[in-house]
Amino acid sequence: MSKKSSLNDPRGLYPTPPFPDQPQPAPGLARKMNPTPDHGEQSYRGSGKLTGRKALITGGDSGIGRAAAIAFAREGADVAIAYLPDEEADAEEVIRLVEEEGRKAIGLPGDIKEESWCRALVERAVSELGGLDILLVNAGRQQYREKIEELSTDDFDKTMKTNLYALHWIAQAAVPHMPVGSSVITTASIQAYQPSPILLDYATTKAGIVAYTKALAKQLIERGIRANVVAPGPVWTALQPSGGQPDEKVKNFGKDSDFGRPGQPVELAPVFVLLASQEASFINGEVYGVTGGKGVA
Numbered sequence: 001m002s003k004k005s006s007l008n009d010p011r012g013l014y015p016t017p018p019f020p021d022q023p024q025p026a027p028g029l030a031r032k033m034n035p036t037p038d039h040g041e042q043s044y045r046g047s048g049k050l051t052g053r054k055a056l057i058t059g060g061d062s063g064i065g066r067a068a069a070i071a072f073a074r075e076g077a078d079v080a081i082a083y084l085p086d087e088e089a090d091a092e093e094v095i096r097l098v099e100e101e102g103r104k105a106i107g108l109p110g111d112i113k114e115e116s117w118c119r120a121l122v123e124r125a126v127s128e129l130g131g132l133d134i135l136l137v138n139a140g141r142q143q144y145r146e147k148i149e150e151l152s153t154d155d156f157d158k159t160m161k162t163n164l165y166a167l168h169w170i171a172q173a174a175v176p177h178m179p180v181g182s183s184v185i186t187t188a189s190i191q192a193y194q195p196s197p198i199l200l201d202y203a204t205t206k207a208g209i210v211a212y213t214k215a216l217a218k219q220l221i222e223r224g225i226r227a228n229v230v231a232p233g234p235v236w237t238a239l240q241p242s243g244g245q246p247d248e249k250v251k252n253f254g255k256d257s258d259f260g261r262p263g264q265p266v267e268l269a270p271v272f273v274l275l276a277s278q279e280a281s282f283i284n285g286e287v288y289g290v291t292g293g294k295g296v297a
């Protein structure tokens with residue numbers, strides 16, 4: 001019986017810190033994490049909410065994007081995932097899981113810091129899926145720097161390119177392909193509202209993602225397309241032990257949430273499914289917080 005099939009205290013549903021020390025190089029692999037993140041592999045159950053839909057998810061190999069990929073497939077969608085070539089091992093697991101649902105899975109390895117790749121990956125997704133009606137722009141770069149002097153121009157540039165420019169390039173390439181009723185979703189962060197001192201560049205991009213998506217939502221509704229933001233709090237993903245946070249913070253990750261633990265990627269999946277589906281037909285330009293109680297204000 002799944003943990004979710006009976007009523008449980010949400011604080012105790014998933015692992016609590018302290019966690020083992022586990023630094024890994026960026027971009028980090030979900031398969032190397034201890035404890036293993038829950039992306040819904042065993043637990044997520046679909047109910048046909050996205051039957052016949054065609055989704056592109058950036059950063060769909062691991063973490064929050066993987067949870068969305070599994071959920072979208074179990075809800076009946078075909079899924080293309082974009083990721084870095086170093087993440088092929090994680091991506092192959094997702095492709096297998098999507099195919100096990102009888103859905104089409106497309107792998108798109110490449111670096112979204114390159115405009116030409118952003119445009120090419122959208123074209124490949126559209127041609128291999130036979131269309132596109134869900135766009136989840138979720139890939140992100142987070143590398144902490146303790147002091148302003150340590151945040152180099154190169155760092156700043158990479159974070160802006162990955163988190164903001166790629167959003168624009170991918171959305172710009174995708175929107176002309178998206179029919180009436182489609183949904184665009186972006187992944188921001190609680191960092192847009194409560195920025196950490198060690199994440200100057202990252203927090204700036206996350207605030208930018210919120211503003212960009214709200215503005216885009218007002219444009220796209222004129223075409224019958226909705227756009228919304230999900231703003232997660234601490235979630236147990238490879239982003240954190242691969243330079244996203246100091247090792248000490250990773251050990252105690254999520255301890256200061258109201259739940260005394262980080263969220264697991266699967267705990268965000270229902271929000272992505274809702275926003276992607278027609279059930280969200282009056283939801284546009286909104287920010288959905290899944291922060292563990294910190295709020296998005």
Ligand code: NAD
Pocket residue numbers: 027028058059060061062063064065082083084087110111112113138139140141142162187188189190231232233234235236237238239240
């Ligand atoms: P993750 O590391 O599993 O996913 C991030 C993905 O971004 C990577 O898997 C990678 O495929 C992709 N990516 C990064 N740089 C790329 C590049 N140059 N080219 C192509 N792909 C690239 O971590 P996650 O936590 O699931 O992150 C997903 C989103 O959630 C990110 O936007 C992140 O900022 C956001 N977020 C995470 C947390 C958290 O605590 N984990 C909190 C708030 C927001």
Ligand code: MG
Pocket residue numbers: 027028029030061062063083087090238
């Ligand atoms: Mg990854």
